[in-house]
Amino acid sequence: MAFERYIKKGGKKYRLGYTTGTTAAGAAKAAALMLLEQKIVKKIIIKTPAEIEVEMETQDCFYSTDLARASVIKDAGDDPDQTDGIKIAVELKRIKFDKTLNKSKVILKGGKGIGKVTKPGLQLDVGQAAINPEPRKMIKKAVRDIFPEDNIFEVHISVPEGIEIAKKTFNPKLGIKDGISILGTTGIVEPMSESAYKESLAVELRQAAALGYKKLIFVFGNYGKKQALEAGFKEEQIIRMSNFVGFMLTELKELKIDEIIMVGHIGKIVKVAGGIFNTHSKLADGRREIIAAHAALVGADQKIIEGIFAINTAEEAADFLLTHNLNIVLQNISEAVVRKVEAKLENEINCKAVIFTLNQGIIALSKEAEEDFNFE
Numbered sequence: 001m002a003f004e005r006y007i008k009k010g011g012k013k014y015r016l017g018y019t020t021g022t023t024a025a026g027a028a029k030a031a032a033l034m035l036l037e038q039k040i041v042k043k044i045i046i047k048t049p050a051e052i053e054v055e056m057e058t059q060d061c062f063y064s065t066d067l068a069r070a071s072v073i074k075d076a077g078d079d080p081d082q083t084d085g086i087k088i089a090v091e092l093k094r095i096k097f098d099k100t101l102n103k104s105k106v107i108l109k110g111g112k113g114i115g116k117v118t119k120p121g122l123q124l125d126v127g128q129a130a131i132n133p134e135p136r137k138m139i140k141k142a143v144r145d146i147f148p149e150d151n152i153f154e155v156h157i158s159v160p161e162g163i164e165i166a167k168k169t170f171n172p173k174l175g176i177k178d179g180i181s182i183l184g185t186t187g188i189v190e191p192m193s194e195s196a197y198k199e200s201l202a203v204e205l206r207q208a209a210a211l212g213y214k215k216l217i218f219v220f221g222n223y224g225k226k227q228a229l230e231a232g233f234k235e236e237q238i239i240r241m242s243n244f245v246g247f248m249l250t251e252l253k254e255l256k257i258d259e260i261i262m263v264g265h266i267g268k269i270v271k272v273a274g275g276i277f278n279t280h281s282k283l284a285d286g287r288r289e290i291i292a293a294h295a296a297l298v299g300a301d302q303k304i305i306e307g308i309f310a311i312n313t314a315e316e317a318a319d320f321l322l323t324h325n326l327n328i329v330l331q332n333i334s335e336a337v338v339r340k341v342e343a344k345l346e347n348e349i350n351c352k353a354v355i356f357t358l359n360q361g362i363i364a365l366s367k368e369a370e371e372d373f374n375f376e
Contacts, residue, residue: 020182048187085262097151103148108136243279
């Protein structure tokens with residue numbers, strides 16, 4: 001039974017899904033209802049924080065006087081989610097019946113396939129099961145909706161495939177070991193969600209700060225990460241921005257960081273030199289214009305400017321400048337990146353910049369960046 005709720009993006013229709021948090025809450029509510037009614041529950045409805053009701057089918061149902069089990073399959077809709085189709089199982093155990101309790105107590109336990117937090121900087125304490133705050137509320141509410149008072153319960157949540165699935169997620173890098181996380185702020189998965197991806201990037205940033213790093217390396221993707229690793233920086237210091245430079249700089253302002261080094265391929269980082277803080281090509285380009293403007297500022301003749309505009313890629317433009325001994329243009333672009341970033345950060349955090357191409361490697365460094373990266 002698919003969850004039939006849709007949104008439109010870019011003229012296309014996408015089916016919504018529901019989060020691991022909603023899935024776990026559904027299984028917990030089904031188990032509680034079986035415990036109350038002492039009969040099998042085949043379907044369950046959860047009202048998510050997004051005010052959308054989700055009906056789910058249950059599996060693996062079992063009940064006795066003080067224990068019940070149920071499983072629900074996560075449906076991510078049209079979102080390419082690693083956890084789509086996984087089974088989340090709940091065992092609900094009544095620990096005590098206590099007439100003095102005005103509100104039932106629900107204790108959550110992470111079982112097999114639920115990750116454990118091993119590093120600071122997340123929404124959870126080190127040692128806790130990786131069940132995020134909003135899903136914790138949802139699961140407890142699901143049980144209390146059936147048993148509002150007089151009971152103490154333990155809810156054991158497990159994901160049979162969790163250990164293997166977690167290897168394909170951000171969890172290992174975030175220090176969440178041996179399983180997936182139970183996630184979801186709204187309870188609903190929105191396909192092609194930019195906000196969800198941005199939040200995953202911000203989590204890595206906050207965690208690096210929590211680990212005590214005062215210098216961070218901001219990269220756009222894997223090529224920049226490779227440059228930073230080769231320069232000797234630790235993986236936990238290297239923060240992926242993707243295209244969301246402005247968003248990540250805004251997040252950075254809330255943290256106690258002394259310095260960042262922007263490491264980027266000429267095709268991405270040159271946009272930042274022009275004050276473009278979302279580098280996705282559908283939003284802004286201006287690469288040739290920015291490079292040509294910097295060439296003109298150092299006195300390059302008209303043929304050089306025309307040559308830059310005749311070139312298809314920023315990588316080719318960098319090669320063109322180097323061939324014509326205009327290294328100074330690339331140097332000036334790196335300094336422009338520093339100025340734009342420091343202005344965005346209200347001059348509260350120092351910045352350096354490193355520019356590379358795929359063919360040449362590092363081609364320009366801002367002042368003082370030589371102490372961090374080898375460049376001859």
